[in-house]
Amino acid sequence: MQNIGDRLEEARKRKGISIREAAEATKVRGDYLHKFESSQFDINLPDIYVRGFLRNYATFLGLPAEKIVNDYNALGHGAPAPKSVNREIYGRMDLSVSSSKDTARESADIEPEAAPGESDSDNPATFKPRPGALPYVDKALLIKGGAIVAAVVAIVLIVVVGVRAWSGSKTETPVDTPAATAATDPQIVIHALDSVRVKVVEEASGVELFQGAITRGDSRTFPKNGSLFLTADPMENIEVELDGKRTNISTEYGLRGRQRVRVE
Structure with a gap:
């Protein structure tokens, strides 16, 4: 029985396209696709990304994506994704x-x-944590910085309240615009x-x-x-x-x- 990599490579060659063309079409890096065709899935990314890339690549090649992902999960890399x-x-x-x-x-x-609640900085494809412990932070400096921020916020609030009070006193005449029609x-x-x-x-x-x-x-x-x-x-x-x-x-x-x- 062919492994995942053999099936991906055979399907790509059957379509007559190169790794570079497949990468441009799927927006998945070419070195990842090359590793997938070699049945190497250790690309330093969480399983959720590996499964997503595999599903996109298999769908692009006309292969049963869920079957490919299930075979990947059977190798012990993660739980199968819902249908x-x-x-x-x-x-x-x-x-x-x-x-x-x-x-x-x-x-x-x-x-x-x-994943829900995760920011761009948490994306393992673009972020790598620095090794070692967190640097020492001067508490006095933090207190001073907090006081400055609080003062700036207070000033901004005063300006916003003043602008709203001034604008609220003006009487606006409705205008029939194209958006209304x-x-x-x-x-x-x-x-x-x-x-x-x-x-x-x-x-x-x-x-x-x-x-x-x-x-x-x-x-x-x-x-x-x-x-x-x-x-x-x-x-x-x-x-x-x-x-x-x-x-x-x-x-x-x-x-x-x-x-x-x-x-x-």
């Missing part, structure tokens, strides 16, 4: 798992993703139930309408001129409002973690 949902349809929403081409394209923006156009509203990363792309034009973090209680409104691709990480932290109806995709269809859906 993903194939396809769900709700009303005018067409929810589907990204194709291999879309997955490779999306990985350039949000893969591999840090456009409120009747089709729209989709993303409501953040908790902190979440979101990306919205028009399907027809490929134009990216938004990509970034939305904090808890905040929302974003986008024009809906045709179908949209919506990517959220994690999906359970958003609700989608379409035609005046809000839907929790995660609750309705069990889509959890980073997911990509098509909204019509």
Whole structure:
């Protein structure tokens, strides 16, 4: 029976592409792909990143990604990942798992993703802790620094309160702007139930309408001129409002973690 590396290498050569071309398409470093094809998985990254890279590479090559990841887990590197949902349809929403081409394209923006609550500095792919103990910090210096920061914050608060009081005394006359008349156009509203990363792309034009973090209680409104691709990480932290109806995709269809859906 072929090992994981043999299957990856055979599939890549069958597609007639080089390691460099595969790395550009999947956004995974070429030296990692070369090690995978040699069945070497010690790339100084946590298992969650190794499994994510393996899944992307296998999907790009047209191999069964879950089978590759399960074989990797069978080697004792980690627990098997949960199976993903194939396809769900709700009303005018067409929810589907990204194709291999879309997955490779999306990985350039949000893969591999840090675990919930983990900042960029915690990403093992970009951060290496310095060896040795923490340096000595002068407590007196910390106290002085804290006093300076507190003074600056107090000044800023005073300025903000003054500006708001001055601006609140002004009477503003409503102006009929194009934005007001456009409120009747089709729209989709993303409501953040908790902190979440979101990306919205028009399907027809490929134009990216938004990509970034939305904090808890905040929302974003986008024009809906045709179908949209919506990517959220994690999906359970958003609700989608379409035609005046809000839907929790995660609750309705069990889509959890980073997911990509098509909204019509």
